[in-house]
Amino acid sequence: xxxxxxxxxxxxxxxxxxxxxxxxxxxxxxxxxxxxxxxxxxxxxxxxxxxxxxxxxxxxxxxxxxxxxxxxxxxxxxxxxxxxxxxxxxxxxxxxxxxxxxxxxxxxxxxxxxxxxxxxxxxxxxxxxxxxxxxxxxxxxxxxxxxxxxxxxxxxxxxxxxxxxxxxxxxxxxxxxxxxxxxxxxxxxxxxxxxxxxxxxxxxxxxxxxxxxxxxxxxxxxxxxxxxxxxxxxxxxxxxxxxxxxxxxxxxxxxxxxxxxxxxxxxxxxxxxxxxxxxxxxxxxxxxxxxxxxxxxxxxxxxxxxxxxxxxxxxxxxxxxxxxxxxxxxxxxxxxxxxxxxxxxxxx
Amino acid sequence: xxxxxxxxxxxxxxxxxxxxxxxxxxxxxxxxxxxxxxxxxxxxxxxxxxxxxxxxxxxxxxxxxxxxxxxxxxxxxxxxxxxxxxxxxxxxxxxxxxxxxxxxxxxxxxxxxxxxxxxxxxxxxxxxxxxxxxxxxxxxxxxxxxxxxxxxxxxxxxxxxxxxxxxxxxxxxxxxxxxxxxxxxxxxxxxxxxxxxxxxxxxxxxxxxxxxxxxxxxxxxxxxxxxxxxxxxxxxxxxxxxxxxxxxxxxxxxxxxxxxx
Numbered sequence: 001x002x003x004x005x006x007x008x009x010x011x012x013x014x015x016x017x018x019x020x021x022x023x024x025x026x027x028x029x030x031x032x033x034x035x036x037x038x039x040x041x042x043x044x045x046x047x048x049x050x051x052x053x054x055x056x057x058x059x060x061x062x063x064x065x066x067x068x069x070x071x072x073x074x075x076x077x078x079x080x081x082x083x084x085x086x087x088x089x090x091x092x093x094x095x096x097x098x099x100x101x102x103x104x105x106x107x108x109x110x111x112x113x114x115x116x117x118x119x120x121x122x123x124x125x126x127x128x129x130x131x132x133x134x135x136x137x138x139x140x141x142x143x144x145x146x147x148x149x150x151x152x153x154x155x156x157x158x159x160x161x162x163x164x165x166x167x168x169x170x171x172x173x174x175x176x177x178x179x180x181x182x183x184x185x186x187x188x189x190x191x192x193x194x195x196x197x198x199x200x201x202x203x204x205x206x207x208x209x210x211x212x213x214x215x216x217x218x219x220x221x222x223x224x225x226x227x228x229x230x231x232x233x234x235x236x237x238x239x240x241x242x243x244x245x246x247x248x249x250x251x252x253x254x255x256x257x258x259x260x261x262x263x264x265x266x267x268x269x270x271x272x273x274x275x276x277x278x279x280x281x282x283x284x285x286x287x288x289x290x291x292x293x294x295x296x297x298x299x300x301x302x303x304x305x306x307x308x309x310x311x312x313x314x315x316x317x318x319x320x321x322x323x324x325x326x327x328x329x330x331x332x333x334x335x336x337x338x339x340x341x342x343x344x345x346x347x348x
Numbered sequence: 349x350x351x352x353x354x355x356x357x358x359x360x361x362x363x364x365x366x367x368x369x370x371x372x373x374x375x376x377x378x379x380x381x382x383x384x385x386x387x388x389x390x391x392x393x394x395x396x397x398x399x400x401x402x403x404x405x406x407x408x409x410x411x412x413x414x415x416x417x418x419x420x421x422x423x424x425x426x427x428x429x430x431x432x433x434x435x436x437x438x439x440x441x442x443x444x445x446x447x448x449x450x451x452x453x454x455x456x457x458x459x460x461x462x463x464x465x466x467x468x469x470x471x472x473x474x475x476x477x478x479x480x481x482x483x484x485x486x487x488x489x490x491x492x493x494x495x496x497x498x499x500x501x502x503x504x505x506x507x508x509x510x511x512x513x514x515x516x517x518x519x520x521x522x523x524x525x526x527x528x529x530x531x532x533x534x535x536x537x538x539x540x541x542x543x544x545x546x547x548x549x550x551x552x553x554x555x556x557x558x559x560x561x562x563x564x565x566x567x568x569x570x571x572x573x574x575x576x577x578x579x580x581x582x583x584x585x586x587x588x589x590x591x592x593x594x595x596x597x598x599x600x601x602x603x604x605x606x607x608x609x
Contacts, residue, residue, distance in 0.1 A: 050504050070507040077508040083501035087523045097509035100519070145505075152510055 001025055002047065002156060002188065007056035009042055016042040017053070018212035024156075024190060029182045031203035032192045035235065039212040040192045041160055047190065048158050049073045060155060076149030076187075080161040082141040084133040090144050091129040094119055097152040119147040122181070139170040143177075150185070159191035163198065175202050196236045200224060208232050230344035233273040240279065240318045242272040242309075244343065251343065253309070253316075258288040265343045274338040277302070279320040281328075287337030291318075296328050303328060307336065367585065370578040382579045387555050388564065392583065395561040398472060399540035402479035406536045407529060409480075410487025417488070418495045432489070435482045440545025447478055448549040470552025475560060478547045483536030490532035491525055498524055527602040534595035538588060 002024040009017040017039045024030050032040040045051040047058060049070035058065040065073055084093050094116045098107055107115065120126040123143040133141055142162060149157060162178070163171040179202050182189055193199050199206050200220040208216045208223055208231075216228040227233035234241060245252045249262045251272065284290065291307040294317065298304075302321045305328050309316045320336065322328065371379065382388060416422075417429055435443065451458040451468040461468055468474050498521065506516040522529075544562040552558045561584055568577035 048508055050508070070504065071510050071512060073508075074510070075508055077505065079501050079505060081499070081501065083499060083505040085502060085505075085520055085524075087526075096506070096511070096519070100506075100509065100511040100515040148505075148509065 001061055002190075003057070003059045003062075004043070004047065005057040005059075007043065007046060007053045007058070009039070009046065009051065009053045015212045017046070020056070020212070020214055022207065022214065022217075024188060026188050027186050028188055029179070029202065029204045030190045031199035031206045032190060032209060033194070033196060033199040033206055033236075034209035035194055037211075038209040040194075040209045043209070044158050044160055044190060044192050047156070048075045048077045050077070074152060074155050076146075076152065076154030076157040078142070078145050078149050078157070078159040078162050080164045082133070082138075082145045082165075084141055084145055084148070086133050088132075089129065090120070090125070090131050090133070090136070091116055093133065093144060094148045094151050096148060101152075115151065119151055122150070122185075123147045137170075138166045139174060142166065142174065146181075150187070154187065157187050157189040159189065161192055161194070163195075164193075171198070178202060200236070208235065210235075227273075227342065230271050230273065230346070233342060233344070238276055240274045240276060240320070242274075242316060242318070244270050244272045246270050246343065246345070253289075260288050260338065260341065263343055265345050268345055270343050270345045272338075272341060272343050274341045276304075276319060276321040278338055278340045279318075279322075279336045280339050281320075281322050281326065282335045282337060284333050284335050287335035289336040291334060291336060293328050293330055293332040293334060295330055298324065307334065309336075364585065367578055367581055370574065371582045374575045374579060378575070379579050382576050383583060387559070388561075388580055390556040391559050391561040391564040391580070394472060394475065394559065395541050395584075396587065398476050398560075399479055399537050399543075402476055402483055402540050403533050403537035405480050406483040406487045407533045410484055410491060410532060410536075411525075411529065413484070414488050414491045414495055418492060432485050434485075436485045440482065440543065441549070443481060444478065444546035444549030447474070447481060447546065451477065451550060469550050470554075470558065472551075472558050474550035474552065475547050475558060478550050479540035479543060482543050482546055483540050486535035486539060487529070487532035490535065491528045494525055494528040527599050530595055530598050530602065534591060538591060541584065541588065 002022075004020060004022040007017050007020045008015070020039070020043060022043075032043060034040045042051060046053050047065070049065070049068065049072075052066070060073070070077075085096065088096065095112055098112045098115060101107075116129070117126065120129055123146060125140060125143055125147070128136060128140065128144070133144070136144065142165075146157075146159075146162075159178075163174050166174065175198055178191075191202070200223075203220060206216075206218060206220055206223050207214055208228075210231050216223055216232050218226070223232060224237055227236060233239055242253055244258070245255075246262045246265050246267050246269075248267065251258045251260050251262050251270075253272070280287070289309050291309040293305050294308055295306040296303055301324060303324055305320055305322060307318055307320060309318060328334070374382070413432065417425060417432075438446075448469055449455050451461070451474060453459065453462050453467070453469065455469070458469055466473070468477060502520055502524075503516055506520045511519070542562060544560075544566075547560055548563055551560060551563070553563055561580055565577045565580050568574075568580070
């Protein structure tokens with residue numbers, strides 16, 4: 001188990017990590033998700049021993065990891081830009097970790113060859129073993145980088161935006177591949193990403209970070225369906241956000257009361273979050289909002305409509321996703337009602 | 349294209365061809381005689397031998413200087429960085445006079461060294477020091493940009509794979525710098541072989557002891573023994589060609605092993 005306790009890391013006056021606690025169970029595939037500057041990469045580098053915290057503890061299976069540098073921690077690290085050794089063949093890149101082991105535990109040449117072959121088979125790139133990194137595509141480079149990191153049989157595998165430099169299609173393939181690879185070798189893995197889709201699709205558990213703090217930890221379903229804060233709701237999945245005011249248990253938009261419960265949010269300016277597909281369309285007068293359809297685009301099973309809400313003094317334009325059982329036309333007056341919604345106090 | 353070739357011909361090829369033609373005025377025996385005379389052989393030996401030794405020193409020291417300039421932040425770093433260029437910019441004669449007065453028996457460095465029994469000025473050691481002086485920027489300036497471009501991530505990758513500092517430097521960093529180091533070495537060597545201005549002041553110019561080949565060429569010219577001069581020049585030219593060729597091969601070899609991304 002990896003345990004991070006009360007980690008603080010400052011770069012000048014900027015707090016990259018602000019009292020972070022995290023426990024990672026053995027065999028987990030964990031995603032650190034957050035916008036850039038949220039501290040996720042810094043946390044990963046501190047676990048790897050590539051950065052040092054100003055305060056706090058890091059332990060692997062109860063053993064203090066901060067007593068050791070990166071080279072003694074047995075941590076596999078995969079970089080966003082691969083960081084392969086350009087002057088070495090693919091084979092030598094993968095073999096590097098085995099060749100630099102202390103003489104006492106170093107494998108003999110035949111064993112090294114067998115191990116590298118096994119790893120190249122694992123990443124399905126055996127046929128590239130005598131090439132140089134410059135002769136490979138981005139996706140291949142990243143798989144070689146992964147094989148190289150696995151060569152030392154790391155106790156944890158850390159991946160820093162592993163698919164960030166790849167194009168969308170390759171990225172999608174590699175996501176599935178990484179998940180099945182993890183299933184196969186079951187090494188405790190943490191990967192950093194700013195792509196919520198990637199985190200939700202690959203990880204068993206997602207850690208959402210913002211401004212140097214962990215704001216929510218949960219399964220992908222959890223963080224999507226039950227976001228802990230307004231930030232998580234807007235960062236994960238697309239949402240309709242409306243500035244509302246809660247007064248005496250009544251939710252108002254532009255001064256006009258909406259026919260929805262305040263869910264115990266205390267009085268004051270708040271934000272109402274609704275997923276696009278959670279807005280139900282009904283006949284006029286039946287829902288919380290009234291609005292005029294402005295524009296409709298249809299693709300696949302849904303139609304995406306722009307609706308101008310008539311809310312008190314101003315109008316607000318929102319986008320909703322509706323099933324295609326009832327065709328919408330520009331100019332239609334519709335009533336919208338949120339099937340699920342969340343209200344968070346505060347306006348920021 | 350045409351302009352390039354014409355320009356290269358006028359500036360480089362025609363003078364070189366002239367040099368070869370001039371040396372054809374000599375019979376093979378005469379040519380051989382000039383080259384194998386004791387004074388010529390010693391001059392060539394001094395020039396090439398000391399230049400080679402100086403280039404090796406520059407290779408090592410240049411690498412250390414580059415490392416400090418690129419990897420460390422210290423007060424005055426920019427000033428030191430600029431100082432590296434001084435041997436480039438300084439007129440060689442000025443450098444020669446400066447070095448000579450510094451290392452002369454009453455000079456700032458010469459006096460303490462003399463007490464230790466080491467004579468620098470007017471000995472081969474002086475030539476050696478002058479050659480180091482003029483060669484150092486070549487190594488620094490060719491290796492520096494390559495080391496700057498070298499991604500810090502590859503060192504972190506090596507560390508995370510369990511490499512200690514020595515392995516990281518010897519297996520990852522140095523191999524990446526080899527093409528640049530070879531180029532810097534060759535440039536420093538070539539410059540030292542042909543160096544005249546800064547060397548002759550400090551050399552003492554004793555025939556067979558501290559007389560460099562370029563100086564011998566000048567001496568022969570002043571004696572109106574033009575053919576002798578060109579014979580020595582041709583040898584230096586051929587040797588330079590061979591060095592450039594060898595370095596090119598080495599670089600090609602190193603580059604096929606490390607193609608840029």
